[in-house]
Amino acid sequence: MTSSTGPIRAVLAVDLGGTKVEAVLVDHRGNLLPGSRNRSPTGPTATSEELARSVTSAVTLALAGLPAGATLVGVGIGSAGPITVASGSVSPLNLPAWREFPLRDLVLGLVPDVPVRLRLDGLCITLAEHWLGAGQGVGNLMGMVVSTGVGGGLILDGRTVSGPTGNAGHIGHVEVGGFDDPCACGGRGCLEAIASGPRTVAWARAQGWSGRTGEHLAAAYAAGDEIAERAVRRSGGAIGQAIASATNLVDLDLVAIGGGFSHVAPELFDAIREAIAERTEFAFATKVRVVHSALTADGPLIGAAALIHRAELVP
Amino acid sequence: MTSSTGPIRAVLAVDLGGTKVEAVLVDHRGNLLPGSRNRSPTGPTATSEELARSVTSAVTLALAGLPAGATLVGVGIGSAGPITVASGSVSPLNLPAWREFPLRDLVLGLVPDVPVRLRLDGLCITLAEHWLGAGQGVGNLMGMVVSTGVGGGLILDGRTVSGPTGNAGHIGHVEVGGFDDPCACGGRGCLEAIASGPRTVAWARAQGWSGRTGEHLAAAYAAGDEIAERAVRRSGGAIGQAIASATNLVDLDLVAIGGGFSHVAPELFDAIREAIAERTEFAFATKVRVVHSALTADGPLIGAAALIHRAELVP
Numbered sequence: 054m055t056s057s058t059g060p061i062r063a064v065l066a067v068d069l070g071g072t073k074v075e076a077v078l079v080d081h082r083g084n085l086l087p088g089s090r091n092r093s094p095t096g097p098t099a100t101s102e103e104l105a106r107s108v109t110s111a112v113t114l115a116l117a118g119l120p121a122g123a124t125l126v127g128v129g130i131g132s133a134g135p136i137t138v139a140s141g142s143v144s145p146l147n148l149p150a151w152r153e154f155p156l157r158d159l160v161l162g163l164v165p166d167v168p169v170r171l172r173l174d175g176l177c178i179t180l181a182e183h184w185l186g187a188g189q190g191v192g193n194l195m196g197m198v199v200s201t202g203v204g205g206g207l208i209l210d211g212r213t214v215s216g217p218t219g220n221a222g223h224i225g226h227v228e229v230g231g232f233d234d235p236c237a238c239g240g241r242g243c244l245e246a247i248a249s250g251p252r253t254v255a256w257a258r259a260q261g262w263s264g265r266t267g268e269h270l271a272a273a274y275a276a277g278d279e280i281a282e283r284a285v286r287r288s289g290g291a292i293g294q295a296i297a298s299a300t301n302l303v304d305l306d307l308v309a310i311g312g313g314f315s316h317v318a319p320e321l322f323d324a325i326r327e328a329i330a331e332r333t334e335f336a337f338a339t340k341v342r343v344v345h346s347a348l349t350a351d352g353p354l355i356g357a358a359a360l361i362h363r364a365e366l367v368p
Numbered sequence: 369m370t371s372s373t374g375p376i377r378a379v380l381a382v383d384l385g386g387t388k389v390e391a392v393l394v395d396h397r398g399n400l401l402p403g404s405r406n407r408s409p410t411g412p413t414a415t416s417e418e419l420a421r422s423v424t425s426a427v428t429l430a431l432a433g434l435p436a437g438a439t440l441v442g443v444g445i446g447s448a449g450p451i452t453v454a455s456g457s458v459s460p461l462n463l464p465a466w467r468e469f470p471l472r473d474l475v476l477g478l479v480p481d482v483p484v485r486l487r488l489d490g491l492c493i494t495l496a497e498h499w500l501g502a503g504q505g506v507g508n509l510m511g512m513v514v515s516t517g518v519g520g521g522l523i524l525d526g527r528t529v530s531g532p533t534g535n536a537g538h539i540g541h542v543e544v545g546g547f548d549d550p551c552a553c554g555g556r557g558c559l560e561a562i563a564s565g566p567r568t569v570a571w572a573r574a575q576g577w578s579g580r581t582g583e584h585l586a587a588a589y590a591a592g593d594e595i596a597e598r599a600v601r602r603s604g605g606a607i608g609q610a611i612a613s614a615t616n617l618v619d620l621d622l623v624a625i626g627g628g629f630s631h632v633a634p635e636l637f638d639a640i641r642e643a644i645a646e647r648t649e650f651a652f653a654t655k656v657r658v659v660h661s662a663l664t665a666d667g668p669l670i671g672a673a674a675l676i677h678r679a680e681l682v683p
Binding site: 207210214219220229294299303331 | 522535537541542610612619620649653
């Protein structure tokens, strides 16, 4: 049954992040249904009640966009981590009001009797990459986002990897040799503490550069600024080292990288690939391909919808 | 059908390592059949023909130990890596005469018409740990060996992870923050380059300690030597950091560590656990339990047999 010959089978996709929550209806081809998209603010200072109201608002308004004759077949939720899959609860680092908050139960109370699945946002973007992006047909894939933070998700042997708690894919908290920058997780030398947009900007400023944002850094790089160039190479080198570690551990075919800071300069990817190429003795490590994400900004929502539409990949 | 009520269903288990190749028959309960065990030397200076003769000798002599009435149901081969599962070939770092050597085909030519499966030795010890060791009933498990090198294997969501080439589990080549020791793989800061027995001994010697082996280091530690103590804590800390990275990436329940150097001092495990506990913000990371392997020295062979006897775990 396809959308051209039968009723639309729609999934309600929800993406919970550190600044906003979004909800939208997505059909079985990954199309967002017009008029169903809604967002509400979240943020580190929001109370638990405010966060719950934002989720309720976004979900209720998106559901109201269900076209006549369409069927809601499930709800997929992608959330910033950490999460606990067994209880359907979330504890996003940047939403301190929610610790072990039962997000799945909240959403279950807002929708008719359909399956509701919760996974890490990084797993969702990896599913989207596999479904409609750069990872189509790839059995062993890591999706990555390099932005304010660094996150990701894994598909191994053709199935998503969640782990017992649902937190597999935290590539931002894989350590990088030669670095010991303190990280918000309590560790040192984590990829996120080195290579995220804000941390790269902070490093460049410590070298004497005067810009303030990733956009400034991109402009400075384009204008030939020497510190900006070193900052981009440093970030890319660390990303490449972490990808090499991940490939040594789980043997990846492909890594697809998106997120705002991944576009800071094309040479970011050169530095990533050069760091991987240094593993000269291990053809299985150097074979991993690193490409730009082929997703639009809708990737997280399409991936949340894939938790239902592509449920066969999600054990 | 059990061994007490029917014919023995035996698997020929082969373990190829840097100093020797061993072969033995293993029944469906993980018992080694008396009289079937054989070994032959390998080593870095052996020619390809010498290595092939050693494998042929060990396999042929082990097969000759098949009891009357017993049935050979398959062959499981564990090999030092890297390997290439699709072609059944091996390129062990410490056996330079073999690069992409078709080991599975060699063994296929020595046995009757039964399945022959090849996997990384680290995956085999992890299977053994899950079958009869410390990982029984654990769905998300990493087996580790800390010895001359550092290796491992993964079981995630109840299935072994091989990766497209078969090299998943190379925890020894996951990087460790704050370290940049050069590694034989071409990288820097790899766990193996920091925490293996020989590398830990080398570090202690660079601090002025005069011993030469891991056994010497264990004795010095037991006698209260201050450098030995720092060396053990350094090794354990690095192992813990790498386990934290691995847990962040694949969300592990349990890590079971064996290998000669894992017994250097009980405090090695304290240092491992303390390094993991620093990930204070991530309950999913600090929850991973780290225990001693419960395998005997037969673990690699039992695990190779599990490639057939526990085939349902090996996609």
